[in-house]
Amino acid sequence: MILILNLILRLALWLLLAPLLPGIINKVKAWVAGRRGPPVLQLYYDLAKLWRKGVVLSTLASPGFIAGPAVAWVALTGAAMLMPLGPAGSALSFRGDVLLLIYLLALARFCTAWAAMETGSAFEGMGAAREVSYAVLAEAAIVAAVLSLSVQTGSVSLVTMLSPSAGAGAVLLAAGLFTVLLAENCRVPFDDPNTHLELTMIHEVMVLDHSGPPLAAILHGASVKLLLFAVLLIQAVLPMGELSPLAAAGALAAGVLGVTVSVGLVESLLARLAFRRVPLLLTTAFLLCLFALLVAWKGGAK
Amino acid sequence: MTLGPPLLLAFMALAISIAAGFRLPRTWLALTVTGTVVGLVAALRVLLGGGNWEWQSGFLLGGEPLHLRLDGLSAMFLMLVSVVGGTGAVYSREYWSDHHNPASAPRGRAWWSALLICMGLVLTVSNGLHFLIAWELFAICGYFLITLDRERSGVRAAGWLYLAASHAGTMCLFAFFATLASRTGSWELGPMREHAELAPLFWLALFGFGVKAGFFPLHIWLPSAHANAPSHVSAIMSGVAIKMGIYGIVRFSGWLPVPPAAGWVVIGLGALSALLGIAFAFAQNDFKRLLAYCSVENIGVILIGIGGALLAVTHGDAVWGRLALAGALLHVWNHGAFKALLFFGAGSVLHVTGTREMSRLGGLWHRMPWTAGLFVLGSIAVAGLPPLNGFVSEWLIYLGLFDAVTSKGPSAWAAMPVAIMLAMAGAMAMASFAKAGAMIFLGAPRTQAAAHAHECGNWMRGPMLALAGVCVAIGLAPILFWPAVSRAVGAWHPAWAPAEAPAPLVTLGSVHVALVILVLAAAAWLWRKAQANGLRRGLTWDCGYATPAVRMQYTSASFAGIASGWFRWILQPERKMRRPRGHFPAEAIRLERIPETVLERIIGPFSAVIMQVSTAVRRLQHGRVQFYILYVVAGLIALGVLVLLGGAQ
Numbered sequence: 001m002i003l004i005l006n007l008i009l010r011l012a013l014w015l016l017l018a019p020l021l022p023g024i025i026n027k028v029k030a031w032v033a034g035r036r037g038p039p040v041l042q043l044y045y046d047l048a049k050l051w052r053k054g055v056v057l058s059t060l061a062s063p064g065f066i067a068g069p070a071v072a073w074v075a076l077t078g079a080a081m082l083m084p085l086g087p088a089g090s091a092l093s094f095r096g097d098v099l100l101l102i103y104l105l106a107l108a109r110f111c112t113a114w115a116a117m118e119t120g121s122a123f124e125g126m127g128a129a130r131e132v133s134y135a136v137l138a139e140a141a142i143v144a145a146v147l148s149l150s151v152q153t154g155s156v157s158l159v160t161m162l163s164p165s166a167g168a169g170a171v172l173l174a175a176g177l178f179t180v181l182l183a184e185n186c187r188v189p190f191d192d193p194n195t196h197l198e199l200t201m202i203h204e205v206m207v208l209d210h211s212g213p214p215l216a217a218i219l220h221g222a223s224v225k226l227l228l229f230a231v232l233l234i235q236a237v238l239p240m241g242e243l244s245p246l247a248a249a250g251a252l253a254a255g256v257l258g259v260t261v262s263v264g265l266v267e268s269l270l271a272r273l274a275f276r277r278v279p280l281l282l283t284t285a286f287l288l289c290l291f292a293l294l295v296a297w298k299g300g301a302k
Numbered sequence: 303m304t305l306g307p308p309l310l311l312a313f314m315a316l317a318i319s320i321a322a323g324f325r326l327p328r329t330w331l332a333l334t335v336t337g338t339v340v341g342l343v344a345a346l347r348v349l350l351g352g353g354n355w356e357w358q359s360g361f362l363l364g365g366e367p368l369h370l371r372l373d374g375l376s377a378m379f380l381m382l383v384s385v386v387g388g389t390g391a392v393y394s395r396e397y398w399s400d401h402h403n404p405a406s407a408p409r410g411r412a413w414w415s416a417l418l419i420c421m422g423l424v425l426t427v428s429n430g431l432h433f434l435i436a437w438e439l440f441a442i443c444g445y446f447l448i449t450l451d452r453e454r455s456g457v458r459a460a461g462w463l464y465l466a467a468s469h470a471g472t473m474c475l476f477a478f479f480a481t482l483a484s485r486t487g488s489w490e491l492g493p494m495r496e497h498a499e500l501a502p503l504f505w506l507a508l509f510g511f512g513v514k515a516g517f518f519p520l521h522i523w524l525p526s527a528h529a530n531a532p533s534h535v536s537a538i539m540s541g542v543a544i545k546m547g548i549y550g551i552v553r554f555s556g557w558l559p560v561p562p563a564a565g566w567v568v569i570g571l572g573a574l575s576a577l578l579g580i581a582f583a584f585a586q587n588d589f590k591r592l593l594a595y596c597s598v599e600n601i602g603v604i605l606i607g608i609g610g611a612l613l614a615v616t617h618g619d620a621v622w623g624r625l626a627l628a629g630a631l632l633h634v635w636n637h638g639a640f641k642a643l644l645f646f647g648a649g650s651v652l653h654v655t656g657t658r659e660m661s662r663l664g665g666l667w668h669r670m671p672w673t674a675g676l677f678v679l680g681s682i683a684v685a686g687l688p689p690l691n692g693f694v695s696e697w698l699i700y701l702g703l704f705d706a707v708t709s710k711g712p713s714a715w716a717a718m719p720v721a722i723m724l725a726m727a728g729a730m731a732m733a734s735f736a737k738a739g740a741m742i743f744l745g746a747p748r749t750q751a752a753a754h755a756h757e758c759g760n761w762m763r764g765p766m767l768a769l770a771g772v773c774v775a776i777g778l779a780p781i782l783f784w785p786a787v788s789r790a791v792g793a794w795h796p797a798w799a800p801a802e803a804p805a806p807l808v809t810l811g812s813v814h815v816a817l818v819i820l821v822l823a824a825a826a827w828l829w830r831k832a833q834a835n836g837l838r839r840g841l842t843w844d845c846g847y848a849t850p851a852v853r854m855q856y857t858s859a860s861f862a863g864i865a866s867g868w869f870r871w872i873l874q875p876e877r878k879m880r881r882p883r884g885h886f887p888a889e890a891i892r893l894e895r896i897p898e899t900v901l902e903r904i905i906g907p908f909s910a911v912i913m914q915v916s917t918a919v920r921r922l923q924h925g926r927v928q929f930y931i932l933y934v935v936a937g938l939i940a941l942g943v944l945v946l947l948g949g950a951q
Contacts, residue, residue, distance in 0.1 A: 030860070041454070048875060052607070052835065054835045055832040055836070056838045056843075057839050057842045058564075058841070059839050059840065059841060060746050061747055062668070062671075063746070067828075069828065070828040070829075071821050071824070071825065074817065074820045074824045075817075075820045094805070094806035094809040095701065095805070096697055096704075097806075098702075099700050099701070100688060102688055102689060103686065103728075106685070110682065110736055111733050114678075114736060114739070114740065117736070117744045117745065119745070119842040119843075120665070120744065120842055120850070120855045121844040121850070122855060123845055124844075125855065125861060125862075128856075128858065129860065132729075132732060132737075132866060133733060134732070134864075136729040136730050137726075137731040139725045140729075143722050143725035147704070147707060147718055147721060147722070148866075149712075150704055150708055156705070187394055187733075208843060208844075208845065212832060212835055213316050213835065214828060214832065217828060262447060271763075279868070290664055297710075299890060
């Protein structure tokens, strides 16, 4: 009974809070640019509107065009449910859950790319190709980061891995994971969620032909993914397990807010990179995580 | 043990089916399926019942007594032979039917049964000499199956390459078994870990079996053979035959002592194969070649697990090696199941469209929904994504590697880079199969052949469904398969024998089941919601094209462009390009071919030099007797000078 209540509360928390993040980012961007900007709850309105709208399906598309976003949404939500939440711990924790989390993200990526290719559009093919290619480097960086946490704590399950701080390599790890967060969630400088020039986009161009409830599932899944990466980053860096429950919850909330604001600031202050530079920046992220791993290795040997 | 009668029954059924294959296709099918089912049951009894089966007779073959043995390890591989052998036989009934291939279909059936018998013998004989005989017969059966369609020159070339590479490997195995026999004084095989002086022989076995397994620099024969063979043959070659190489490596690294460097070399070769194999796969435009290179990747994944186990044994018998080996052995099954499924799917596409070029296909899901669905399932499995079987075995290997890292021993230095490379290979595998599935089945048909495709019949669909069932079963209930895997692990290293299941395997299985239920529920819900809101069909928007043409679609080469650019140093693509010129451009071409780099850039030139030297030397032999006498005189004088100089010292 308690377990079910726990699961439902967690699910509600993830699903309801996630759309807040893009709103905050947009507010920060508007504030920096001196505009008033859309309300913080804009994505909630958008999702509600999309959920009621009809669907235009390409004549070429198979049922996979609708199933893809559904699977991706379930995979992302499932990954979020594996993530421990500060003092509340994790709903389901086992050895190797972190690998399941990484591969659930990969499953979501496969389904989004698949749905994009359904339409036979060259633009969407372009976006899917970019998404799956850059994921190779991003996944290497994530596994290096996870290895460094694993070396630090001697564990392969998320709850124990995320409870102490990342130690001496925390700054490196934070920088690496933040870059991966920007790449995986298609933010500037990798991608520009606001542009309407399809040639230059990754994620947005994959969803060009989606509409109605499937588009709502995609947008909501994307916001869950952003929250997931922010929570991962904060818990990896801060010593969650050593704080009192209240302080840990506060630190987590403040940390996620901080990450969101920084994404907004980065987006306001940086321009999007040229495409041939993207792999370079991702390799930098990978190297940062790799150095964090080496620091963790050295630190533990003392 | 009483396994003798069923194994004899399986052997007899398959042996008779060789003869039946020529005239009586139905009888052949019945006998082959019976043989494989009985073989499967026998292997299952060893894996679940516990005891090994051993049979020794006074009958001499080549001066050596016949000695058969079936233990946990060989039973595991025998199961794979049975499953793919049986499903492939059913599949070939429609795919390579007498109607379409009157000349080669009877031959194909006979060689199929012969191949199954030879693989069974390789797995059971326990005598070096008999092993070599069975191994050679198995290689030859493979050759005749690959070259079934021998009217095409590409097929003949692929067959020759396979035969030559296979024999290079067999040569090493001759050296291996002969040295082993001379050192131990007997051709008998069995555990002999106490003979420490035998350790260097491991390198001969690694090369000899490695050619068959096809890990990275030794894979040269594999892409062309798997691409050109009929698809049911590709399935058994890729799903099972290359695993015989893995069997050899596992078997003899378990029975014989290994040099201390073995673990490092094997895990390194595995990581190299995994990453480069999938890089080559991603760049391919021919979908059967893509599948073939993906086998190189999966052999790499298996070798990573085996290398991890060897490292663990040499560094203090660490327990994490058990997880790595279990993952590797489970991956042997998994790869056998999903790769055979994918090759069957590829065969269905090839059967109705007649092309292996992905850029000539597209939009096939509409006409081939079953094949498309099963191909997607296989793709998710091969990319190692949850909730299917590929993820379970890769997850076990990852767990082994992570445990190696957290134990902070010297093996951690191998485990850390290998884990990262495995992750990159996994991401590229996902990319490769997103590309293959999308190019073949999605979008609009790019040619008339693709537009007029039709679904394959029940004889082809049934085997695919069976293999898909295996993929789903291992993915959703991995714990059921653990006893078998743990028994094989115990056969390799007795100290790891009482291997209780790693606890999270049950949790992983239940998470997978939950995932499947939720995915089905979410998809159904979204579909109904979309329909309730109103579903309209329209032209692909594509940023406002009024009449999008078929050729505007993204192609396979453009999809792979970014990532294969990172591997240009090894892929070395050959490009032919004519840009559009002038105000009214007439014709523009861009052709790209990915050569088999190791074969065409290294082995090819090297063989060319050998050929040149040989041709030059051959000029000495021209048939004029006077010159031959001159050679003899010159030789005698040279000898005389040598003796004189030698005498002076």
